Amino acid sequence: MPTTVWLVSHAANAALRAGTFPRAPVAGDDADEALDARSIEALAAWRERWSARLLRGERDGEAPRALTSPAAIARASAHATGFAAAASCNALADTVFGAWQGKRLADLAREAPEALEAWTRDPSFRPPGGGESFDDVRARVGAWLDAMPEAGPDLIAFTHSSVMRAAILHALGAPSASFRAIEIAPLRVAALRRAQHGWVWLAARD
Template structure:
């Protein structure tokens, strides 16, 4: 099926892995370490080929996302709406420690998409935030895509795994309760397209 005039093709890229992730910690705003940078270097050529040259590029304000975008050769605009999930007082904390110190709060947060006992952002709130960004995307890229095809706005956004999961949930019109059933690895790519039907999820061609 061909895309209609001025449809949007969006590639969402999750940043490379961080030491905190590998240590089972909630993320803090740390740059990529040597392992994360090596991951990007390994996949960069293949990923660059798949990203249209004239694509409008956006990136989370997090250092790790900006490091990833830079390694991919993207001159990306920082967009606060693409920031990582707000983990409140759990930023930088180890899951293993929280399971001992606050097991009920942790269990509630993982099972109830409306729960945010840690003072941060619930899964439902994250899906709404990502949905608002997706729905406003045409306005965000207005005037930035003069070199793109007249038939499609090409967009790439480097952000965080939870936001890719939230985007899929929103595009499918699914309940945030399915959030935990979606796995997104570092440097994963999710492709969404917007047309008269709304947002749809496509297999990423990377």
Template sequence: MEIRLLLISHASTAAMRAGRFPAADPLAPLDPRGLAEIQAARSSLPILDDATGIISPAGCARETASALGLTATVDAHLADLNYGSWHGRRLADLMTEAPQELAAWTRDPDAAPHGGESFSQLVMRTGEWLETLIERTSHTSQANEIHNVVAVTHAPVLRAAIVSVLGASPAVFPRIEIAPLSVIELRCSRRGWTWWPASR
């Protein structure tokens, strides 16, 4: 049994373009610009035939999946990084008001915003989800079958998946850039998870 997993980061949001951390409301929808970006990119995004669709609970991920024509179920493990008390705050304001905390968060993978989640914790959560995906798929797939999965989630989750699959230190987390509507491909076979160039 082999799993081919495409992870897609959701379209840009107004908060992202304004340099804000996501709002505390996870159901905040995409704005017209974000929806337009999906339509412009839709033909170039690889959506696998007969794929199982999975999405983050966030409204931006749901709307991205819907605009891509992907029928998907919600999985809480694909939720965005928990930014704690920084939800909805502007990065520029935090650089003035809490420069030491912000610096620690960008350099120390174990540091977390007050009440939030660290990069290390997100890597662990994402790694656990990947292992759970193997278990669930093994019960529904035959030995020589390729099981296609498409998951629409958040850039930090894509970064965490790469770190987890490569067995890298969470300290490399800030060195991985994931733009809106980016795609990464992971495959799982007998030798475990591997990172592949995303292809159609």
């Protein structure tokens, strides 16, 4: 059977709800500390709706292989939904935000409004201090997808909205500027299936 990749956006925590850019993952980060009461509640509801199906898989009961971004919030989301054995995968990492890491969007809107505006509109814009552009993320994610065999085990990957946008646009062969037209909320699922001509974006059944 063709490989199917289930991409899941991680839960929202207090930092995300406050509009704060994530900090770079640090070795030894406690994934459980990334969750708060609201995210734990949301993850429990997600697990009730999705986990039985995804843990069972679509291959005669064979569970998919689980992967996760190195970020603590992505690892915590995987663990809380029953995928405790998920392996970390650098290709699924969040965008590197450079000097913007740990800063609030509201503060940047006051301090660097032109740069922030460019970031929201230009897929080639890189945040200062060594940040990644959306084009950079798309190249990383596209290379990871295209390295997969046409037929292989299904995967479930807990990752970030930017990675999911990149994967969807790669599958569609759509221009990177279209990233503005894709909105991905926390704990949303997107499915991609390997085909002879590349990848197909599947409409995930909620």
